[in-house]
Amino acid sequence: MTGGDPKAPALARRLLEAALPRGSRTEAMLGDLEEEFAARVRTGGRRARAWYWREAFLLASRYTFTRWSDPRDGRALDPRPGGGGGMLETVWADVRYSARRLVRSPLFTGVAVLSLALGIGANTAIFSLVNAIVLRDAPYAEPDALVDVYFQTPxxxxxxxxxxxxxxxxxxxxxxxxxxxxxxxxxxxxxxxxxxxxxxxxxxxxxxxxxxxxxxxxxxxxxxxxxxxxxxxxxxxxxxxxxxxxxxxxxxxxxxxxxxxxxxxxxxxxxxxxxxxxxxxxxxxxxxxxxxxxxxxxxxxxxxxxxxxxxxxxxxxxxxxxxxxxxxxxxxxxxxxxxxxxxxxxxSDALVAVPTTDVIMNPMVDRVLLPAAGMIMVVVGLVLLIACANLASFLLARAADRRREIAVRIALGAARGRIVGQLLTEAVMLALVGGAAGIGLAAWSLRLLLTADLPLPLPITIDASLDGTVLSFSLGVSVAAGLLFGLAPSVQATRPDVSGTLRDEAAASGRGRGARLRDALVVGQVAVSVVLLVAAGLFLRSLDASRRVELGFGGPPAGIVELVLPAERYPGPEAMAFLDRLEERIAGLPGVRSVGATSNLHLNPTSTTTSEFVIEGVAPPAGQDFHSVDFARIDGGYPASAGLRIVEGRGFTAADGPDSEPVVIVNEAFVSRFFPDGDVLGRSIRQTDEGEVTSVGVMATARIRQIGEDPRPFVYGNLRQSRPTFVALVASTTVDAERTALAMFDEARSLDPEVMAYSTGTMERHLAVMLLPRRLGAVVVSAFAGLALILATIGLYGIVSHAVSRRVREVGIRLSLGADAGDVTWMLTRSGIRLVVVGGALGLTVSAVVARLIGRLLFGVPPLDLVTFLGVPALFAVVATVASWVPASRATRVDPVAALRSE
Amino acid sequence: MGRDGYLGDLEQMLLLAALRLGDDAYGTRIMEELRSAVGRRVSRGSVYVTLDRMEEKGWIESSMSGPRPERGGRPRRVVRVTAEGVAELRKSREALLTLWDGLEDSLETP
Incomplete structure (x- = not known):
């Protein structure tokens, strides 16, 4: 705990809130806990947190049990001999038995729990975001009677x-x-x-x-x-x-x-x-x-x-x-x-009504938001599927190991239903432990994500807390995973073929129906992982492509300060005089190479400005008597400090003042659109709210609104021939841009202690905003694809090592008869690789379809990108070979005599 | 809870602690009082459940204070013993005193 108030564990508090009835009494209970926690924290944060968890757990279970039993019976927790019994006792016995069995094989339990924790954690994290943004209702009173009113325009x-x-x-x-x-x-x-x-x-x-x-x-x-x-x-x-x-x-x-x-x-x-x-x-x-x-x-x-x-x-x-x-x-x-x-x-303008309960953010945003939320839920759902396939695969392997034991129990008269129930209990318990670990994982990764310093254009706040809805979702997913993926192995293990199993030594080789099912699961896992990896590869490649785009803007490292110059404070020429003095001071800062100002930066996601122009000989679009062209004002120092390049004519100089002829600079895209003959210098253009302006220079075309846009016509007006209200000062620098920006702000403050600054930042961060959606998309999909790869590898490793362990005797015989250890290793490895080849081929086929579907989201990469479609199988080949070879080679290192004695 | 209309021992202690604390009678303080005055540690859940039950029976009333910063912006539930509550206390006390009557000497600490 460094600085600030130490907080009570938020997760414990939320779990408690979910367990207790809503109301002011619960609020008071939480307040009691908070107050005592604050008193305890002075003697040690760790112990106070442990205390809070314990109290929260005891209180939650006390209230849960009280609600189940007679609320008026104060001794609800007392054991009541003779009461209940029956089914609950059976379940309890199964739970204890399963717990003992799981503890006894820690490796199996650990790997299964880890698989599920990753799968359920990914789902919980994403679901809590979806819950916060899409599902959670705003606390309006009688929301059904509320109507959103919108202004509709073409x-x-x-x-x-x-x-x-x-x-x-x-x-x-x-x-x-x-x-x-x-x-x-x-x-x-x-x-x-x-x-x-x-x-x-x-x-x-x-x-x-x-x-x-x-x-x-x-x-x-x-x-x-x-x-x-x-x-x-x-x-x-x-x-x-x-x-x-x-x-x-x-x-x-x-x-x-x-x-x-x-x-x-x-x-x-x-x-x-x-x-x-x-x-x-x-x-x-x-x-x-x-x-x-x-x-x-x-x-x-x-x-x-x-x-x-x-x-x-x-x-x-x-x-x-x-x-x-x-x-x-x-x-x-x-x-x-x-x-x-x-x-x-x-x-064509109109007002429209939409019931508030039909809207999430805005009907237009919802049209993008809902498919995006759906898509990401599908992705994490696939990750969970792979994790569950691991669970099923491991349980099948265990069931195969236990067929003899189970057959004996059935032969001795145990009901098949009881045994299935017991096996299911084990599966559900694994899933619940995995789910609990997954919730922890989700809480941790969400905190990481939400506290990350993302370059957002607006301060977005998402209350992605793990509330009752999220926790019920995770609990439901865990139980469903346990039941669904535990059922097949349980039924498989108890197939009524008792005498066959008891007699049949061949059961030991484990290539029955259960083994085939496990093979199918691995093939499926590999296929799904390949699809996710291809998607991740394509997103990473488009991120890379958009990073390489030559923007024609913002090349040199620079500090940026955005100021407001209200008319009451700086009437008329005072604003420009203030800017002049400020720029002069900034130019004197250490490391600053050049400084300039603009009314609006390029690639600004929250604001684009346009102006209306009438150009002789070029007819305006139908229904208008002017051309609407992107527009911003700059001063003489701006092109150099913002990395813009003047290719023809001149920039603005000190001679272009408020009283001289109004001048503009146009970009090359403007020239080719409106002056195809290229002769633009000295030409007069009519700007509808300014009058005649003369073009004195041509700027190389920079990206204006988006990184991937086609060249856009742009007109740079002269900042000195206006009374600026909002300005962004840009100073290119040879030292740390962040520090330069702060020094710029300090200078502004020393000139006017009450100056209003909207932001201080760097050019790098300003440009990062444009890349953010692509970066987030690439990072998120890659993270989940990586998770899928890990889970599939765990599955593959598990199935090969199990197969190997079942064949120890066979390996022993082969080795003692003089077989080459390398050949035997290859024989065992091959079984794993065969599954990967089949799954990989299937996955690549599906990927080709998926790639076309997501083609619209890609930038600078064809859907069937060769690098991705060759890279992913290559990656998989390496991983699969290692995952199969490691357990296989272990088998051949055993002492043949010991191997023959086993079983 | 009083099988035959007498107070249980936790109930008695909670009511007495609430009376001793007056306006300061809320969960945390009540538990502290039991701990410091008679050295009794009770589980948090039992205290809340018992208070809820006694409020249903009309032996206590509770009111919520305004949100307080040291409690994470959450209120206190301050309980006050009602006249019925006091009557119950008296009834239990008299029953106990009656039973104790005459035993004081023979149970004198050795």
Whole structure:
């Protein structure tokens, strides 16, 4: 434990929460444990954690048993002689017997448990993510009466609303909606212990908490009185997580103060633990009134501009209304808005209603999210299948070893059902122990994943805790795996062929029906692993290909600082003067080679900006009288510091000022699209909201929006001929870029102590954001494919060593008759390799089909990539040979005499 | 639990501890009190289950305090012995005293 408050073991707490009835009494019990843990932790964290686990276990079992028996009988745990008995006693006897048998063969048990732990762990981890993102319901009151309202425009079926439209809709909603909740996420600057930090804030309308039915945990939440006039309500409600982290869960914080955007806000209350905001996956740290939006983000016109769409909305239906009435109301509003606001509403824009319970994040996102979640569940399901095949294979091997014993028991009159039951108990116990280990593994790997410092464009928070749903899932999977994959071996072992087995010495060679079943299992395992490995290979190859793409941007290592220059603070030319002084200082920092600024970086996943141009001789797209072209403003130093290359003409210079002729630089893609004759320097272009601009230079085409895009036309405007509000400063450096970025921020601070910085970072990290989905995909699929390979290897190793152990006598005879040890090893190895060849061929055939299916997700690699399709079998050949050869060679090292005496 | 309407021994101890603690009578403190006053260690589960049962019988009432930071933002369940609870205590005490009557001398510590 280093620093901070030592926490009680979260997994123990969750298991306990799942075991106890929900309610305030349970909360109080957990509070008691927490309080005593805090007292104990001072004398040693490890012992306190062990104590917590013990208490949680005892308490959970006490409550579980009390619930099963008469709740009024205080002695529910007392043994009651004569009561119960029968079936429970039988089960208990089976459990004890199985436990003894499992402990007696630790190697078998260990390998089986490890297999299952890997399989069930992978499933638990992925399922808990799916549960957190897709399955878990938001704690809205009566969610069936909630309706999502979306703004539909061509190309965007379920978009967000503008603030003015939202307010108009509230006025028009009588008779259908009892209220409407609107909110939008934003980053706000908050004072921290040292300097400032950004908080994610959800700006919410007055009825937000009332409509959603969220009750405060402490104090009050925001209400209609907090959303009356712009800038007039400096109040804030805290999310549970933020309250815990920043204020140590202090209920006395109500009435306290939090400085946001340089202004004090009064803390009014805390949201409940299970509420994570209206936009799934993006949990805010604080909730502020919508009317404070412009005060927190100076320079935005969000509240008043009808063309600025940014608001998520949900309505609560009146008891008399349904989704049909809701859509009817929205249709009337659509017609009304089109007539009243023609500048903002075209004939193809509309409002649409979708029941909230039908939506996970957003209908458009869901269309991608659900298949992705499904695909990854299939992948981990396959991993589990391989693990279960190991279980079945091992149990079959054990059953074959025990056929004599079982036959004797049946001959002596044991019921077949009892023996099957006992064997099944063993399988289920193995699965449960494996499942428990798997849950631990999942908790550990999730913590690793969720605390990893991923270059995310937005602070995504996922509460992937192992709650009751996840634990029941893992328990169910474990029991099902034990029953399903234990059944065949159990039935196999007890086939009523008693006299045959007792007589038949050949049973010792173990090539019966059970052995064939095991062979089939190994073939299946190999085939599935090959498919997963091919998929992983293809994803890794596309990641590699996208890393190699020449971006034409961001080559030199550089520090980046993003600043906001609000108009109130820097009216008119002050903004540019501030930037000039800052750049001058940054240029003087050690290691800095060049510095420049832009209004928007290339390859920015959260924002792309365009501008409208009229170009003589090139007709605009149908229905428009201009060309919409990607656009950003830069200054003279930017191309050098951001690794852009001017190929013709000149860059911006100090001579291009606010009073001189407006100039732009265009890229090569722009030239070939709009000036095919190549003659562009000195040509005048009309930018609809700027007037005539003259092109003075041509930039080499860089990637603008995506790594894999076709060359996009781009226009670079002159930052000095505008009043910039948002700027990203980029300084290429010969020293550590991270340190340079922090030094840049310090310089900005020393010029203006209250400067608003959105982020400090490096070019490397900025570009890593674009690679993240591909990187995550490749890493996750590779991890599971690697897991599948390990599991299949365990299976193969197990089957070969078992076959070898059954043939010790035969090997002994061969060796004593003078057979060459190498030949014998090869004979034994061959059996394993034969299975791999069959499974591999099957797997490659299926892979060819799968590769075509995932072809759309690949980048720079054909689906039937030769490297992958040759590499995977080569890898498998090596692994399979080793896994078969190791046990085989061991057999030939035994002393022939000892081998002959065995059995 | 009182087979014939008398309090069980854990019940008595819990009620007495709650009375001694007054406003501070919640799970952790009650268990501490039993440990420090009479050296009795009881399992956490028995304490909660017994408190639940006594509340059902109306011998105690409980109220939840506000969330507290030292308890991970969780409330305390503070119990208060009701008039019925006190009556039960008295009944048990009198029964015991009656039975003890006259035995004090002969059971004097040797």
């Amino acid at each position: 190309g965007f079926t379920h978009g967000v609303l503008s603030h003015p439209d939202f307010r108009d809709l509230i006025d028009a909603s009588a008779g259908v909606f009892s209220g409407l909740a609107g909110s939008q996420l934003t980053l706000v600057q908050a004072d921290a212990e040292a300097g400032v930090r950004l908080l994610t804030a959800e700006a919410v309308s007055g009825d937000y908490f009332g409509v959603l039915g969220i009750r405060p945990l402490v104090g009050r939440l925001l209400g209609p009185q907090d959303d009356v006039a712009p800038g007039a309500h400096p109040v804030v409600a805290l999310s549970h997580g933020f309250w815990e982290r920043r204020f140590g869960s202090d209920p006395g914080i109500v009435g306290g103060e939090l400085r946001l955007g340089g202004r004090p806000y009064t803390i009014v209350g805390v949201t409940p633990r299970d509420y994570h905001g209206m936009i799934r996956g993006l949990e805010p740290e604080v909730y502020v009134p919508l009317m404070m939006y412009e005060a927190l983000l100076p320079g935005s016109n969000t509240l008043t501009e009808r063309r600025n769409h940014s608001l998520f909305a949900k309505g609560r239906l009146m008891p008399s209304a349904g989704i049909v009435q809701a859509q009817g109301l929205l249709d009337r509003a659509t017609n009304d808005f089109r007539a009243r606001y023609p500048e903002a509403w075209t004939e």
